[in-house]
Amino acid sequence: MTASVAVTGLGVASPNGLGTQDFWAATRIGKSGIGRVTRFDASSYPATLAGEVPGFDAAAHLPSRLIPQTDHMTRMALVAADWALADAGIVPGEQPAFDMGVITASSSGGFEFGQNELQKLWSQGSQYVSAYQSFAWFYAVNSGQISIRNGMKGPSGVLVSDQAGGLDALAQARRQIRKGTPLIVSGAVDASICPWGWAAQLTSGRLSTSDNPDRAYVPFDAAAGGHVPGEGGALLVMEDTEAARARGARIYGELVGYAATFDPKPGTGGEPGLRRAIELALNEADCAPQDVDVVFADAAGTVELDRAEADALRTVFGTRGVPVTAPKTMTGRLYSGAAPLDVAAALLAMDEGLIPPTVHTDPDPAYGLDLVVGQPRTAEVRTALVLARGHGGFNSAVVLRADG
Amino acid sequence: MSAVFTLDDLKRILLEGAGADEGVDLDGDILDTDFEELGYESLALLETGGRIEREWGITLDDSALTDAATPRALIETVNAHLALSAA
Numbered sequence: 001m002t003a004s005v006a007v008t009g010l011g012v013a014s015p016n017g018l019g020t021q022d023f024w025a026a027t028r029i030g031k032s033g034i035g036r037v038t039r040f041d042a043s044s045y046p047a048t049l050a051g052e053v054p055g056f057d058a059a060a061h062l063p064s065r066l067i068p069q070t071d072h073m074t075r076m077a078l079v080a081a082d083w084a085l086a087d088a089g090i091v092p093g094e095q096p097a098f099d100m101g102v103i104t105a106s107s108s109g110g111f112e113f114g115q116n117e118l119q120k121l122w123s124q125g126s127q128y129v130s131a132y133q134s135f136a137w138f139y140a141v142n143s144g145q146i147s148i149r150n151g152m153k154g155p156s157g158v159l160v161s162d163q164a165g166g167l168d169a170l171a172q173a174r175r176q177i178r179k180g181t182p183l184i185v186s187g188a189v190d191a192s193i194c195p196w197g198w199a200a201q202l203t204s205g206r207l208s209t210s211d212n213p214d215r216a217y218v219p220f221d222a223a224a225g226g227h228v229p230g231e232g233g234a235l236l237v238m239e240d241t242e243a244a245r246a247r248g249a250r251i252y253g254e255l256v257g258y259a260a261t262f263d264p265k266p267g268t269g270g271e272p273g274l275r276r277a278i279e280l281a282l283n284e285a286d287c288a289p290q291d292v293d294v295v296f297a298d299a300a301g302t303v304e305l306d307r308a309e310a311d312a313l314r315t316v317f318g319t320r321g322v323p324v325t326a327p328k329t330m331t332g333r334l335y336s337g338a339a340p341l342d343v344a345a346a347l348l349a350m351d352e353g354l355i356p357p358t359v360h361t362d363p364d365p366a367y368g369l370d371l372v373v374g375q376p377r378t379a380e381v382r383t384a385l386v387l388a389r390g391h392g393g394f395n396s397a398v399v400l401r402a403d404g
Numbered sequence: 405m406s407a408v409f410t411l412d413d414l415k416r417i418l419l420e421g422a423g424a425d426e427g428v429d430l431d432g433d434i435l436d437t438d439f440e441e442l443g444y445e446s447l448a449l450l451e452t453g454g455r456i457e458r459e460w461g462i463t464l465d466d467s468a469l470t471d472a473a474t475p476r477a478l479i480e481t482v483n484a485h486l487a488l489s490a491a
Contacts, residue, residue: 063423065423067423068423127454127457131450
């Protein structure tokens with residue numbers, strides 16, 4: 001079975017805009033959401049900047065029953081899923097429960113919830129720890145809560161491969177649709193801007209210690225010095241394309257190619273796996289490099305990783321062979337949430353015929369990339385390639401194609 | 405702290421620990437409505453029991469929570485424990 005799979009609904013929670021409309025209004029003109037951390041006092045930490053989702057009021061969107069049992073990331077995921085379903089014109093209660101599944105990605109689970117409960121354990125004792133600590137921090141909790149809230153009993157699960165997981169989840173959703181489940185809610189929302197999450201992220205050595213929001217995260221710039229973490233992401237409604245067409249759904253675009261590869265063991269000198277992931281995904285999409293209209297880069301923001309990505313892109317597309325952009329320069333890196341948000345941006349770029357810019361970066365010409373910087377670029381976007389790499393050697397690539 | 409555990413105490417603790425479902429009015433006549441029907445599953449009751457224990461300084465058996473299917477039954481159980489600890 002190789003049924004075609006389409007995206008029919010978008011739900012977005014991004015540091016530069018809550019909701020698809022605000023997100024795209026900001027993204028298309030290069031408006032950044034990076035600023036000082038406000039969710040906790042980060043002033044004594046080496047990294048003090050983050051991309052925080054503005055104006056999210058969980059109680060305005062969710063029943064109070066869900067608030068005591070959910071981490072911040074789960075609340076945003078539940079609301080983004082609601083929005084994605086509404087956008088797709090799907091009322092879950094009207095669909096057979098086993099015809100709908102939920103497959104998300106997660107990089108760290110509910111850190112903030114877990115931290116609060118561990119603090120109660122240490123300071124007050126075990127009887128003060130919430131019963132909901134039993135699941136609220138799980139990697140799979142967003143999938144579970146979305147499934148319960150919407151009565152979705154089809155194939156469900158979670159992918160954990162850091163940033164790459166955001167694409168791996170969409171691919172797993174496609175597999176399940178091809179196996180016969182008509183609709184899967186997929187994507188990811190991550191959020192761990194709390195002291196425990198911060199301490200864990202700092203161990204990667206990849207967080208920018210700059211306190212200048214306009215210079216802290218500048219991938220493909222000679223001065224790249226790490227990334228700014230962010231929170232949020234996107235949830236997408238994915239459906240069998242023919243079924244979606246038959247019900248008259250709006251089709252944002254189709255997922256026509258995917259591949260995942262793993263880097264060779266560090267120190268062995270082998271080529272990183274990203275180029276193979278790109279080529280395998282293009283091959284599956286039956287797409288020549290010259291047919292790709294834009295690449296949404298992983299844009300790690302460290303010199304070594306930027307070079308590896310630029311090398312892979314030059315090898316496949318040639319020097320300055322394809323427009324490349326990194327809207328995540330406006331949001332920070334959202335871990336699992338990043339790639340689904342890039343997929344949403346790519347589909348919106350197709351719709352408007354406009355490539356959103358990379359902000360803050362002054363591209364190093366040595367990378368040989370046609371980076372769309374400063375200003376958006378008007379372009380017909382029919383085919384987009386979205387890349388995501390995860391800490392530890394994960395590489396994933398997705399090819400999206402406009403409908404019709 | 406008074407030695408009687410009331411429906412208002414229970415409602416407050418339910419809301420603090422587990423919130424309330426859409427479409428459920430805790431201010432209605434709920435004394436004899438099953439917790440399950442009110443939208444509280446076993447984990448919500450575990451959390452509620454833990455909060456009652458902390459606040460009222462008593463220890464409830466695990467079965468006290470699972471056996472009390474309604475607010476009236478739980479309130480009676482809690483008050484029986486309070487009477488015992490006062491005796």
